[in-house]
Amino acid sequence: MKQNSMQRFVIIVACCFVMNFAGAYAQPIKRGVVRKTDQASLGYTLIAPFGGQETFLIDIDGNVVHSWTTERKPSQAAYLLEDGSLLRTAKIPNESFNVPGGPAGGIQKFDWDGNLTWDYVVSDDRRHSHHDIEPLPNGNVLVVAWEVKTKAEAIEAGRDPAKISDGVLWPEVVLEIKPIGKTGGEVVWEWCLWDHLVQSFDKSKQNFGQPADHPELIDLNYIERPIADWIHANSIDYNPQLDQILLCGRTFDEVWVIDHSTTTAEAASHSGGRYGKGGDLLYRWGNPFAYFAGTPFDQVLFGHHDPHWIQPGLPGAGNILIFNNGSDRDQRAFSTVDEIVPPIKSAGSYARDPNAPFGPAKMHWTYKDPANLYSPRVSGAQRMPNGNTLICSGETGHVFEVTPAGDVVWDLWNKLGATEAELVHAATAATGAPPGPLGGVAMFRATRYAPDYPAFRGRTLKPLKQ
Numbered sequence: 001m002k003q004n005s006m007q008r009f010v011i012i013v014a015c016c017f018v019m020n021f022a023g024a025y026a027q028p029i030k031r032g033v034v035r036k037t038d039q040a041s042l043g044y045t046l047i048a049p050f051g052g053q054e055t056f057l058i059d060i061d062g063n064v065v066h067s068w069t070t071e072r073k074p075s076q077a078a079y080l081l082e083d084g085s086l087l088r089t090a091k092i093p094n095e096s097f098n099v100p101g102g103p104a105g106g107i108q109k110f111d112w113d114g115n116l117t118w119d120y121v122v123s124d125d126r127r128h129s130h131h132d133i134e135p136l137p138n139g140n141v142l143v144v145a146w147e148v149k150t151k152a153e154a155i156e157a158g159r160d161p162a163k164i165s166d167g168v169l170w171p172e173v174v175l176e177i178k179p180i181g182k183t184g185g186e187v188v189w190e191w192c193l194w195d196h197l198v199q200s201f202d203k204s205k206q207n208f209g210q211p212a213d214h215p216e217l218i219d220l221n222y223i224e225r226p227i228a229d230w231i232h233a234n235s236i237d238y239n240p241q242l243d244q245i246l247l248c249g250r251t252f253d254e255v256w257v258i259d260h261s262t263t264t265a266e267a268a269s270h271s272g273g274r275y276g277k278g279g280d281l282l283y284r285w286g287n288p289f290a291y292f293a294g295t296p297f298d299q300v301l302f303g304h305h306d307p308h309w310i311q312p313g314l315p316g317a318g319n320i321l322i323f324n325n326g327s328d329r330d331q332r333a334f335s336t337v338d339e340i341v342p343p344i345k346s347a348g349s350y351a352r353d354p355n356a357p358f359g360p361a362k363m364h365w366t367y368k369d370p371a372n373l374y375s376p377r378v379s380g381a382q383r384m385p386n387g388n389t390l391i392c393s394g395e396t397g398h399v400f401e402v403t404p405a406g407d408v409v410w411d412l413w414n415k416l417g418a419t420e421a422e423l424v425h426a427a428t429a430a431t432g433a434p435p436g437p438l439g440g441v442a443m444f445r446a447t448r449y450a451p452d453y454p455a456f457r458g459r460t461l462k463p464l465k466q
Helices: 002-024 151-157 420-428
Strands: 032-036 044-049 054-058 064-069 074-080 086-091 105-110 116-121 127-135 141-147 172-180 184-192 233-239 244-249 254-259 283-285 305-309 320-324 336-340 365-368 380-383 389-393 398-402 408-413 443-449
Touching: 044 074, 054 074, 074 443, 086 127, 105 127, 116 172, 141 233, 172 244, 244 305, 305 380, 320 380, 320 389, 380 443, 389 443
Parallel strands: 074 127, 127 233, 233 305
Antiparallel strands: 032 408, 044 054, 044 443, 054 064, 074 086, 086 105, 105 116, 127 141, 141 172, 172 184, 233 244, 244 254, 254 283, 305 320, 320 336, 336 365, 380 389, 389 398, 398 408
């Protein structure tokens, strides 16, 4: 039934997509900073456009003050570390994982001067990293990766054979990697989604049970798209106070929280760790229909990206901020930025009424502009120290800052990383749509670092000649 609904939605959303963008971008778009007020947060913004092989640090006027060039084609995520190093994903070709949606395969670290200090590969015939990474306080790196399961393994686990269209499945794994030397690394902890399944399709197979009775498990047959990449976990975040990991299950339209305090053995089980649940889900939110705690009409996340905890010391600290891309939303495609207050208890576990889905029932804060904000892929948001929110509408390379009331106080249309032809296309928007395949001005996320961020100590940041 869900599959039929999705097929109907595709046609509707395709029409709305073109109509939305035709109206929003019918006029030429000026690239660069087009608005700046004294309410904007000071600092430097890190952007890594998909076009080219450069990562840029720009000032509040849009000037490039520093950049890094990679020999490998960059993938999606990029982070500026406190010592001034750039940590980012890199593309490693792998025919076993040859898909357009976010494959990486490598992690690279560059010092401030652009010297490559770590070059690590997370790619073989069994696993391949993708989309996002997360630097940890101990110097290790969390990595999200696909893991191959054969058709036979999937059927034995309880997957409906009719829902294995690619002949394999790629469930997610999370790896914690300790860097060693210039090219080495040690996996010191891992969590595998495959260890936390439930299915009600075949009682003769593994994992049989009712998803409604096991919200801590992931329904092997809940499928938005019957392809190998059936979860598409496009982001990962870490909360050091709780020792928890937040994952984006994009095709489940949910955020998932798991316990990082476990050992690897406990992470493969249903007990152990600080919260006593092993590697089972501690919390999930966004689409209660995914565990039969609601109907499709209760879904509130739609193809989302970048769910993360707001950091300590910032307004809304501990809340979860999400770029809600909006595909299939109310039969009309538009994006929002949503903030929720998770129902967390003092000890770090999550409250839930057994007869209801996980809360909250309402958003704490939402930014929306249906006529102008829609990015069907990538994108993110970040809370600023002054309470504003920096929003990256990644498909079009649009980065802007809004107040809690929704007023735009800083506005940038990216022009870096694009060829002249791509800039002409982006400026005229002749097709009434974004630039098309991710490239040119598009980006995964944008992150602003305050002027007193440790990476800038002792360094002079001035506009570079372009």
